[in-house]
Amino acid sequence: MTNHPASRTGLVVGKFAPLHRGHQLLIETAAAQVAELHVWVYSEPDLPRLPAPVRAEWLRQIYGASIGGCRLHVRALTKPHYPQLPPNDAPDFAHREFVRQLLLELDLRIDVVFTSEAYGVGFAAHLGAAHVLVDQERRQRPVSGTALRADVYGQPEWLHPVVQAHFHSADYVQRVALLGAESTGKSTLTAALGRHLGTSWVSEYGRTLWEAQGGQLAYADLLRIARQHRALEDEALPRARHWLISDTNAVTTLWYSYAYFGRAEAALHALAAECRSRYAHTFVCAPDFPFEQDGTRAPAAQQQLQQHTQLMLLDVLGIPYQVLTGPVAERVQQVQAALGEALPVQL
DSSP: OOOOGGGOEEEEEEOOTTOOHHHHHHHHHHHTTOSEEEEEEOOSSOOTTSOHHHHHHHHHHHHTTEETTEEEEEEEOOTTTOTTOOOTTSOHHHHHHHHHHHHHHTTOOOSEEEESSTTHHHHHHHTTOEEEEOOTTOSSSOOOHHHHHHOTTSOGGGSOHHHHHHTTSTTTSEEEEEEOSTTSSHHHHHHHHHHHHTOOEEOOHHHHHHHHTTTOOOHHHHHHHHHHHHHHHHHHGGGOBSEEEEEOOHHHHHHHHHHHHSOOOHHHHHHHHHHHHHOSEEEEEOOOSOOOOOSSSOOGGGHHHHHHHHHHHHHHHTOOOEEEOSSHHHHHHHHHHHHOSSSSOOO
């Protein structure tokens, strides 16, 4: 005889990549029928930009320690902590036996397994548990995990705000910096990449301030420029999709501080050094087309020196970079290839 719901323990397992409203229906349905619910989150291989601990944390943030009167236990399973974790393409038996053995190790008895898939009956039987099938035909929540993985921004109505926020956060969005000497096409390429990738971009704040102050910059302005440019990047994150494109960063500002004043604040040095980890990709635009003097730039004869010393600064700071050459369209393709040929990025 099956235990009374008030004393039963349930289990839900899945990748939850990403967690969507269909998964929530499964979990909430399970929680309504058991006293304790264990939710195991895992994938092998795991998702580099969306690891199991992050996916498990979504559940904790959404539900806390309980759903109604049901106590919720969320566990992220990763290879370092569970070396016996089977690969995703392993036979069903390997997955069933992995879960059964782990339940024994944890001294945990499961009364009922909840799934939305056909494998659930055999899986539950292997564990000696009952099985409840929830919305296998996706009639209650007609959501496609495959479609969401292909474009996590295309169907936001199927994602909880906690999950949506993650895909617009610094933990997921990759920052891309475009550097180079004056008149190397950074601003043009920044906008072109933003349009091509369907994401937001940040213009060079130093140029904005320079124009606002009538072409005059004081020494203290350089640190201000670096800080404000970072702030503008942070403000643009909620509008970004996969990547955030930035026209210059604190490395360029550090270079200008020495070029104009022969010195730089320690705080500016620190911001430039942080660019090594802050930006996932750094591209340097090559000066391989005619110099355009717009009345605000240094003489054309200084362009090569600017370019070489900026490359030297990147090397000194230990920041990897790729030089972009050719017309704008070719540079866009070079960046796209570096970011990944499949756009948008697959989870």
